[in-house]
Amino acid sequence: MNLSLGEKIKDLRKRLDVSQAGLANGVCSQSELSRIERDQHQPSYMTLKGIADKLGVYITYFLSDSDSEREDYLNEVWSQLEKARRNRDYETIEDIVKTEMKNPLFKSQPEHRSLMWHRSMAEYYLHNDFDAAVNTLKDCLTLSSFDRFSAEINIQILNSLGIMYRDEGLLNESKDYHEQAYDLINQFTNLKDKRITAKVRYNLAKVYSDLHEVNKSLEVCYQGLSYCREYEDLFTFAEFHYQIGRNLLMQGKTEKGIDYWKKAKFLFELEGKDNLSKIIEHDIQTFQEHESV
Structure with missing residues (x-):
């Protein structure tokens, strides 16, 4: 007999002689668990993982054999990882990766490579291990594959390699990886993650500025602004304005540069990113005070 998700949880809980309150403790409320067991509530990935951990089984124990349910599960994992990336929650990323590395659903090359990419973030940002992170990334880099999914990962x-090398002050190496990523986004225009195009351009523009290749940086920034306008997406829109201002100031075009910084400050305020707005305000004041000396 095929049991539903809730029935599987309830059945295993009772066979292990675990009370509903005991299973819910530290995972969710007892009322939520009750609704889950009666199939009146779909648990989140993290809740289901907590239930599985306490019952001593792997999370896929509760999945059916249907392709659609497994696809839903994979999508939920990617969603949780994306949320953790946005929040810079590298502990959650590490926890998910450690769990899913044992999952047969992630044994195929694309899914495994994506997990490895996330593992590198925990190695670098959580454990400050640059060498381990870079080796992890290089091990799962396969530039001989030309399908869309392989191109995207x-x-x-490449973008992560570029960022890490830049953070370490290795600018020429950073530039090389960012330029490789830039070449790929120009080859593949049907990427699922549209925002990666803006991210690659922004990170390349920053390292060009670091290397005083200002005209190249401006060219990529203007491309980025056009891309944001085309897709009506504010993602990196303010960042490109800031970077353009930085380049113009490096060229001695003070009035235009400050104007772009002020636009970036306003855009960050619109996005509710007050901390970034204050940083730009400080940059403007510092620059103007330095100019007046």
Whole structure:
């Protein structure tokens, strides 16, 4: 007999002689668990993982054999990882990766490579291990694959390599990886993650500025602004304005540069990113005070 998700949880809980309150403790409220067991509530990935951990089984124990349910599960994992990336929650990323590395659903190359990409973030940002993170990324980089999915994960990996090398002050190496990512986004225009195009351009523009290749940086920034306008997406829109201002100031075009910084400050305020707005305000004041000396 095929049991539903809630029935499987209830059945295993009773066979292990675990009370509903005991299973819910530290995972969710007892009322939520009760609704889950009666199939009146769909648990989140993290809730289901907590239930599985307490019952001593792997999370896929509760999944059916249907392709659609497994696809839903994979999508939920990617969603949780994306949320953790946005929040810079590298502990959650590490926890999910450690769990899913044992999951047969993630044994195929694309899914495994994506997990490895996320593992590198925990290695670098959580454990400050640059060498381990870079080796992880390089091990799962396969530039010989030319399908869209492979291209997309390759772009993410190259972009991460570029960011990490820049953070370490290795600007020429950073530039090389960002330029490889830039070449790929120009080859593949049907990427699922549209925002990766803006991210790659922004990170390349920053390292060009670091290397005083100002005209190249401006060219990529203007491309980025056009892309944001085309897709009506504010993502990195303010960042490109800030970077353009930085480049113009490096060229001695003070009035235009400050104007772009002020636009970036206003855009960050619109997005509710008050901390970034205050940073730009400080940058403007510092620059103007330095100019007046």
